[in-house]
Amino acid sequence: MSSLVRRLGRRGPLTHVRALHASTSTATPASSKQATAQLYSSGRQPIALSSAGITFTLEDGRKVLDGMSGGAAVQCLGSTNPDVVAVMAKQAAQLPYAWHQSLGNAPGEDLAAWLTARSDGALVAAAFLNSGSEAIDTAIKIVRQYWLEEGQPQREYIIARNPSYHGNTLAGLGIGNVASRRGLYAPYIPDTFQHVTTPQLKRSGESEEAYVAQLAKELDDKITALGPQNVAAFLAEPVVGSSVGVMPPPKGYFPAMAAVCKKHNILFVMDEVMCGTGRSGTLFAYQSVCEGVQPDILTMAKGLGGGYVTISGVLVGPRVADKIIAAGQWKSSQTYQNHPINCAVALSVVNKIERLLPNVQARGKQCVAELQEAFKDEPAVYDVRGQGLFIGVEFDVPSDLSPRFATRVKNRCFDNGLLSLAVSGGVDGTQGEAIVLAPAYNAKEAEISTMVEILVKSVKECLAELK
Numbered sequence: 001m002s003s004l005v006r007r008l009g010r011r012g013p014l015t016h017v018r019a020l021h022a023s024t025s026t027a028t029p030a031s032s033k034q035a036t037a038q039l040y041s042s043g044r045q046p047i048a049l050s051s052a053g054i055t056f057t058l059e060d061g062r063k064v065l066d067g068m069s070g071g072a073a074v075q076c077l078g079s080t081n082p083d084v085v086a087v088m089a090k091q092a093a094q095l096p097y098a099w100h101q102s103l104g105n106a107p108g109e110d111l112a113a114w115l116t117a118r119s120d121g122a123l124v125a126a127a128f129l130n131s132g133s134e135a136i137d138t139a140i141k142i143v144r145q146y147w148l149e150e151g152q153p154q155r156e157y158i159i160a161r162n163p164s165y166h167g168n169t170l171a172g173l174g175i176g177n178v179a180s181r182r183g184l185y186a187p188y189i190p191d192t193f194q195h196v197t198t199p200q201l202k203r204s205g206e207s208e209e210a211y212v213a214q215l216a217k218e219l220d221d222k223i224t225a226l227g228p229q230n231v232a233a234f235l236a237e238p239v240v241g242s243s244v245g246v247m248p249p250p251k252g253y254f255p256a257m258a259a260v261c262k263k264h265n266i267l268f269v270m271d272e273v274m275c276g277t278g279r280s281g282t283l284f285a286y287q288s289v290c291e292g293v294q295p296d297i298l299t300m301a302k303g304l305g306g307g308y309v310t311i312s313g314v315l316v317g318p319r320v321a322d323k324i325i326a327a328g329q330w331k332s333s334q335t336y337q338n339h340p341i342n343c344a345v346a347l348s349v350v351n352k353i354e355r356l357l358p359n360v361q362a363r364g365k366q367c368v369a370e371l372q373e374a375f376k377d378e379p380a381v382y383d384v385r386g387q388g389l390f391i392g393v394e395f396d397v398p399s400d401l402s403p404r405f406a407t408r409v410k411n412r413c414f415d416n417g418l419l420s421l422a423v424s425g426g427v428d429g430t431q432g433e434a435i436v437l438a439p440a441y442n443a444k445e446a447e448i449s450t451m452v453e454i455l456v457k458s459v460k461e462c463l464a465e466l467k
C-alpha cells in the first residue's frame with residue numbers, strides 16, 4: 001500500500017509561529033500566576049495543574065471529571081500514557097526536525113501510509129500541519145490549485161453550510177458561519193465562500209426524505225445560481241460538531257449531496273477536525289455516517305495528536321493527488337509541516353485509537369441511552385443525540401428566560417465536577433443552545449454514568465433557578 005502513498009509538498013518554510021498568549025518578555029508580578037494568563041481568558045479561569053486518567057486536578061485542589069477530552073475533544077486517550085510519552089522522547093532524541101524542499105522524514109511517511117491504508121481507497125496522500133484551522137486553509141488552497149491545474153481558474157466558489165465552524169484563521173472563519181465568532185473580523189475573501197443550510201432534521205419538522213430532497217435542491221440551485229463552471233467544491237462536516245452541538249446527518253443526506261457534486265463535477269471536502277479520528281466510532285467519520293460517500297479532500301486534527309502534540313492532517317484522494325502530482329508541485333508549505341515528533345506521536349496515538357473503537361461505540365450508546373432516559377420527561381431538553389463518543393444535549397429554553405442557557409449549564413457542571421462544552425450555534429446564535437460531551441475513548445462505563453449524573457443534576461439545578 002505504501003507505494004500508493006504520495007505525500008504532497010517539497011517546498012521550503014513560509015511561516016513562523018509566535019505565541020501571542022503567554023509572553024514571558026514582560027515583567028511578571030510574582031504574586032499571581034493569573035497576571036500572565038492567556039489573552040482569551042482575561043485570567044478568570046481556574047487553572048489546571050495536572051491530569052491523570054480522565055480527571056483534572058485544579059490549582060485549588062478540586063477534581064474535575066473530563067467530559068470533553070481536555071476541553072476541545074482533543075485528549076482522546078486521556079492523560080497518563082507512558083507509551084506515547086516514550087515515543088515522543090525517542091523521536092526527539094533521534095530526529096526532532098527535518099523539513100526542506102528536498103527532505104522528507106520517516107514519521108511523516110509512516111503516518112501518511114498508516115492513515116491512507118485505512119481509508120478504503122478514498123485517500124492516497126497526506127500532509128500534516130499544526131491545527132485544524134491550518135488544515136482547513138490548506139484544503140482550500142488545494143482546491144484552488146486543483147482547479148488551476150485543471151485549467152479552470154474561474155472555479156472560485158466554495159460552498160459550505162450555515163451554521164458551521166471550520167476554524168479561527170481568516171479563511172476558516174470566512175468559510176464557516178457562526179455569527180458570534182465571525183462578525184468581529186469581517187470582511188473575508190470577498191464572495192468566494194457561499195453557504196447552504198446545515199441539516200437540523202428535528203427542527204425542520206419535515207420527513208427525513210423530504211428534508212434531504214429539499215437540501216439537495218438547495219445545493220443544486222445555489223450551484224446553478226453561481227454558475228456551475230465557477231464552483232470549486234462543497235465542504236461539510238460528516239457529523240456537525242460545535243456549531244449546532246453534535247448533529248449526525250439525516251439518512252440519505254451525504255449520497256444526495258454527493259450526487260449534486262457529481263452532477264456539477266465539483267470536489268467534496270469533508271471536515272473531520274472534530275468528528276474524525278475515532279470520535280464518531282470509526283477511524284474516519286465518513287465511514288460511519290456518509291453511507292458509502294467518500295471525500296476528495298479530508299481534514300483531521302484534534303484527536304490525531306491525543307493532546308500530546310499539535311498536529312492536523314489534510315488527506316486527498318486520487319482525483320486531486322494525481323492532478324497536483326502531475327503538475328509537479330504542491331504550492332503550499334509551512335515550517336512545521338510533517339513535524340517528525342508530531343507525526344511519530346500521532347502514529348502511536350492512532351494505533352491506540354484503533355484498538356479503542358469498540359469502546360467508543362459502546363460507551364457512546366450507553367451515554368445517549370442514559371441521557372435519553374434521564375431527560376425523557378423534561379420538556380426543556382429538546383434533543384439528545386450522538387454518534388460514537390460525540391454527544392449533544394440541545395435545550396429549548398426561551399432566550400428571554402435565559403439567553404445563554406447552555407453556558408449556564410456548562411458552568412454549573414464545572415462547579416459540580418464535570419468539564420463539558422456549551423455551544424450556541426444556530427444561524428443567528430439564538431437556536432441550537434446545547435451541551436456537548438466528547439469524553440476520552442478509554443472512558444469507563446462508571447465514568448460515563450457519573451458524567452450523565454452530573455449533567456442531569458446541573459440541568460435540573462439551572463432549570464429550578466429559572467422558575
Ligand code: PLP
Binds near residue numbers: 272274275301
Ligand atoms: N474544523 C472544525 C470542524 C472544528 O471543530 C475546528 C475546531 O474546533 C476547526 C476546524 C479548527 O481547528 P483548530 O481549533 O485546531 O484550529
